[in-house]
Amino acid sequence: MADAGIRTNKKDQSIRKILNAALLVFATQGYDGARIDAIARKAGVNKAMIYYRIGNKRALYQAVIHDIYQDRAAHLRREIQSKATPEEKLTTYIASVAAIMDAHPHFTRIMIREMVSGWTNFGPAIFEEVCVTVKIVQEILDEGVEKGLFSKTEPLAIHTMVTGSLILNHLTQPVRSQLMAALNPSAPPSDTSGFNRLVPQVQRLVIAALRPEADI
Amino acid sequence: MADAGIRTNKKDQSIRKILNAALLVFATQGYDGARIDAIARKAGVNKAMIYYRIGNKRALYQAVIHDIYQDRAAHLRREIQSKATPEEKLTTYIASVAAIMDAHPHFTRIMIREMVSGWTNFGPAIFEEVCVTVKIVQEILDEGVEKGLFSKTEPLAIHTMVTGSLILNHLTQPVRSQLMAALNPSAPPSDTSGFNRLVPQVQRLVIAALRPEADI
Amino acid sequence: MADAGIRTNKKDQSIRKILNAALLVFATQGYDGARIDAIARKAGVNKAMIYYRIGNKRALYQAVIHDIYQDRAAHLRREIQSKATPEEKLTTYIASVAAIMDAHPHFTRIMIREMVSGWTNFGPAIFEEVCVTVKIVQEILDEGVEKGLFSKTEPLAIHTMVTGSLILNHLTQPVRSQLMAALNPSAPPSDTSGFNRLVPQVQRLVIAALRPEADI
Amino acid sequence: MADAGIRTNKKDQSIRKILNAALLVFATQGYDGARIDAIARKAGVNKAMIYYRIGNKRALYQAVIHDIYQDRAAHLRREIQSKATPEEKLTTYIASVAAIMDAHPHFTRIMIREMVSGWTNFGPAIFEEVCVTVKIVQEILDEGVEKGLFSKTEPLAIHTMVTGSLILNHLTQPVRSQLMAALNPSAPPSDTSGFNRLVPQVQRLVIAALRPEADI
DNA sequence: CATGAATGAGAATTCATTCAT
DNA sequence: TATGAATGAATTCTCATTCAT
Numbered sequence: 001m002a003d004a005g006i007r008t009n010k011k012d013q014s015i016r017k018i019l020n021a022a023l024l025v026f027a028t029q030g031y032d033g034a035r036i037d038a039i040a041r042k043a044g045v046n047k048a049m050i051y052y053r054i055g056n057k058r059a060l061y062q063a064v065i066h067d068i069y070q071d072r073a074a075h076l077r078r079e080i081q082s083k084a085t086p087e088e089k090l091t092t093y094i095a096s097v098a099a100i101m102d103a104h105p106h107f108t109r110i111m112i113r114e115m116v117s118g119w120t121n122f123g124p125a126i127f128e129e130v131c132v133t134v135k136i137v138q139e140i141l142d143e144g145v146e147k148g149l150f151s152k153t154e155p156l157a158i159h160t161m162v163t164g165s166l167i168l169n170h171l172t173q174p175v176r177s178q179l180m181a182a183l184n185p186s187a188p189p190s191d192t193s194g195f196n197r198l199v200p201q202v203q204r205l206v207i208a209a210l211r212p213e214a215d216i
Numbered sequence: 217m218a219d220a221g222i223r224t225n226k227k228d229q230s231i232r233k234i235l236n237a238a239l240l241v242f243a244t245q246g247y248d249g250a251r252i253d254a255i256a257r258k259a260g261v262n263k264a265m266i267y268y269r270i271g272n273k274r275a276l277y278q279a280v281i282h283d284i285y286q287d288r289a290a291h292l293r294r295e296i297q298s299k300a301t302p303e304e305k306l307t308t309y310i311a312s313v314a315a316i317m318d319a320h321p322h323f324t325r326i327m328i329r330e331m332v333s334g335w336t337n338f339g340p341a342i343f344e345e346v347c348v349t350v351k352i353v354q355e356i357l358d359e360g361v362e363k364g365l366f367s368k369t370e371p372l373a374i375h376t377m378v379t380g381s382l383i384l385n386h387l388t389q390p391v392r393s394q395l396m397a398a399l400n401p402s403a404p405p406s407d408t409s410g411f412n413r414l415v416p417q418v419q420r421l422v423i424a425a426l427r428p429e430a431d432i
Numbered sequence: 433m434a435d436a437g438i439r440t441n442k443k444d445q446s447i448r449k450i451l452n453a454a455l456l457v458f459a460t461q462g463y464d465g466a467r468i469d470a471i472a473r474k475a476g477v478n479k480a481m482i483y484y485r486i487g488n489k490r491a492l493y494q495a496v497i498h499d500i501y502q503d504r505a506a507h508l509r510r511e512i513q514s515k516a517t518p519e520e521k522l523t524t525y526i527a528s529v530a531a532i533m534d535a536h537p538h539f540t541r542i543m544i545r546e547m548v549s550g551w552t553n554f555g556p557a558i559f560e561e562v563c564v565t566v567k568i569v570q571e572i573l574d575e576g577v578e579k580g581l582f583s584k585t586e587p588l589a590i591h592t593m594v595t596g597s598l599i600l601n602h603l604t605q606p607v608r609s610q611l612m613a614a615l616n617p618s619a620p621p622s623d624t625s626g627f628n629r630l631v632p633q634v635q636r637l638v639i640a641a642l643r644p645e646a647d648i
Numbered sequence: 649m650a651d652a653g654i655r656t657n658k659k660d661q662s663i664r665k666i667l668n669a670a671l672l673v674f675a676t677q678g679y680d681g682a683r684i685d686a687i688a689r690k691a692g693v694n695k696a697m698i699y700y701r702i703g704n705k706r707a708l709y710q711a712v713i714h715d716i717y718q719d720r721a722a723h724l725r726r727e728i729q730s731k732a733t734p735e736e737k738l739t740t741y742i743a744s745v746a747a748i749m750d751a752h753p754h755f756t757r758i759m760i761r762e763m764v765s766g767w768t769n770f771g772p773a774i775f776e777e778v779c780v781t782v783k784i785v786q787e788i789l790d791e792g793v794e795k796g797l798f799s800k801t802e803p804l805a806i807h808t809m810v811t812g813s814l815i816l817n818h819l820t821q822p823v824r825s826q827l828m829a830a831l832n833p834s835a836p837p838s839d840t841s842g843f844n845r846l847v848p849q850v851q852r853l854v855i856a857a858l859r860p861e862a863d864i
Numbered sequence: 865c866a867t868g869a870a871t872g873a874g875a876a877t878t879c880a881t882t883c884a885t
Numbered sequence: 886t887a888t889g890a891a892t893g894a895a896t897t898c899t900c901a902t903t904c905a906t
Binding site: 251252253263264267272273 | 904
């Protein structure tokens with residue numbers, strides 16, 4: 001019924017507002033630094049609402065992660081499957097990971113915090129979802145090896161280099177200009193153009209690294 | 217006087233114990249997650265001692281970073297200066313960064329946390345110390361360009377890729393074996409050998425990326 | 433009208449479910465420990481229903497007491513009036529009090545909680561109902577004294593001993609077997625038969641205590 | 649050293665103040681009704697002090713019970729052992745139980761609340777202490793039976809009647825005068841003298857009940 | 865130099881109660 | 886009549902920090 005639909009929507013709206021606010025706050029402040037109060041205020045709901053709808057702080061945190069992680073992997077796989085050659089797929093993978101980071105900077109931060117904390121807050125469900133991402137790389141590499149385009153390489157190593165570079169690039173954004181200004185005081189203050197080209201650089205490097213003739 | 221010496225020693229001992237404990241706790245729990253109580257306990261000193269010797273939580277945090285960062289830059293520079301060619305220097309730089317991460321995992325974690333937090337806790341003094349590291353890269357690259365060995369490249373880009381890869385490699389250590397087991401269940405459980413070879417791979421890649429003929 | 437009848441029935445059903453659930457929860461958790469939520473859940477009605485039908489927590493509590501106490505006094509009086517002699521009446525009184533406790537253990541618990549709390553939650557209406565019970569004892573004793581069977585005794589004293597004994601007997605039920613096992617470990621584990629005979633013991637004792645020749 | 653003694657005293661003083669206040673508040677308000685805030689205020693210490701010294705609410709509650717229960721049993725046993733005959737011992741037992749209730753009304757209330765709650769808060773240590781009390785009765789009865797003075801009776805039954813009567817007497821104190829006024833409006837308002845004689849009445853009754861010729 | 869005692873200012877969590885439909 | 890949604894006002898608990906010795 002329309003009535004029920006409206007009701008459900010109302011509920012879902014609250015949950016959505018909470019999850020969005022929580023994502024933002026957890027990302028910027030970290031789990032321990034985040035204040036339930038701040039999340040509620042930012043969500044525009046009463047603090048008790050969070051407990052009513054979701055539960056305690058930890059449950060909220062996991063809900064946030066689950067909520068946003070959900071379709072990452074699916075989206076990534078879709079993007080890649082639209083490409084023909086392993087090289088294209090790998091290139092797309094790198095661009096997609098970077099795009100996801102750009103599109104969901106908060107999520108990226110949360111993920112890194114999790115890594116640093118030793119993955120203590122992720123439930124096993126999330127761990128699996130991480131695996132899926134690496135598996136996508138594995139599939140691409142396997143296909144490349146089969147077709148004689150790539151040398152046999154550890155997918156986790158590729159994933160590490162790609163993601164690591166992009167993450168650090170992403171993370172250093174806020175201090176980028178300061179750093180660059182400190183490094184060469186003569187240059188125009190906000191020329192960070194060199195950086196937005198990190199993605200093609202990474203793409204090129206990785207492809208080069210996988211060339212069969214490249215003896216490791 | 218001997219007396220003063222003993223006093224100073226005792227004092228220094230306390231400070232050292234505190235800083236070591238704080239490093240550990242800050243690294244594993246993060247700034248907000250760290251408890252002064254826990255640090256004091258781990259240091260084997262009274263909680264008030266920390267305030268007496270060092271100051272409040274933030275001061276302690278910055279002391280920890282300052283304490284441990286200092287050596288880093290100096291050590292790095294020394295290592296590098298012992299090498300002759302820019303290539304060797306760059307190779308050494310990469311190996312050294314990796315070695316530092318291995319030797320001081322706690323520090324590495326703190327640094328990443330700082331990045332994720334938007335560098336809010338670093339005092340300006342610390343910021344400068346970060347610059348020093350990038351400057352070392354800059355010097356190497358400048359020398360390489362001068363000698364016609366490297367193409368002109370953004371030092372921060374190189375630093376990002378090197379450090380990013382190594383960091384992620386370092387961070388994923390705890391879940392490495394789980395991940396690998398999940399990826400290829402057939403393989404022997406603890407074969408992480410492929411990973412300790414990440415350093416030479418990064419070295420080779422970066423050198424290749426800097427070749428003058430490499431059009432970007 | 434039939435319609436009104438159905439409505440009233442439905443309404444009464446809700447009220448009944450609420451009062452029953454509330455009795456249970458108040459009895460086991462106490463007034464402060466009882467949660468409106470728990471009562472609603474146990475009653476199978478919405479939480480708001482309680483406020484709609486009965487009122488706030490205190491009103492609910494008093495409704496529970498009123499609801500269940502009413503029967504008690506009326507039932508007790510009926511039982512006793514069916515007996516001829518004061519001795520029989522007193523004996524019946526004791527047996528009835530015990531039976532009521534057995535039949536309505538939750539109510540018993542609530543009453544005791546009230547006593548311990550200094551009778552703060554009872555409204556004056558409830559207080560009167562307590563009086564009625566003691567008045568029943570008073571009437572029996574007065575009749576006995578009139579007929580020369582009992583010595584003049586404080587009805588409240590008799591009430592206290594009878595009810596006190598039976599109450600404690602009732603309350604210690606849950607730990608009875610544990611206690612007895614602890615006291616004589618040799619005996620068969622669940623022989624609590626001695627206890628169900630507390631009623632005749634109390635009856636005999638009280639009758640004896642009221643003998644006119646018994647000098648106090 | 650004197651120094652340490654003073655320090656320890658200071659700590660103990662705080663603990664004592666807390667436990668005393670907690671006893672009072674728990675007794676009057678019950679576990680759920682008691683507010684940590686109220687306890688702290690009554691104790692004249694900071695709220696955090698309670699957590700620092702003792703722990704959370706439940707720990708405080710158990711500390712209170714343990715603290716006060718401790719020497720009850722010992723005290724009782726001492727009183728009784730000073731008497732010669734089983735009758736005297738039993739009489740003393742009854743008087744002592746009543747005296748303890750009078751001297752520690754708060755504790756008595758807590759105990760009863762515990763009974764009503766099904767002994768859920770008592771730790772096993774406390775349970776044992778309850779046993780000890782009943783064991784004291786058991787010893788008296790055994791001695792009486794041996795000497796041919798008492799008929800063989802369940803000690804728990806005697807304990808139940810004695811304690812039950814005294815408890816109810818104790819509990820009804822606050823409403824006593826109101827109740828009596830309601831029962832016989834003609835009598836002088838505050839003549840509760842008949843009640844303070846409940847102890848001898850109980851003593852007489854119990855002794856009578858245990859006479860060997862009394863067939864149960 | 866060192867520390868055990870103490871606390872104020874918050875933070876998480878709960879719960880009776882009301883609102884809107 | 887009935888209920889799911891929502892919340893304000895506590896309440897428990899924590900933690901960085903200071904005090905007194």
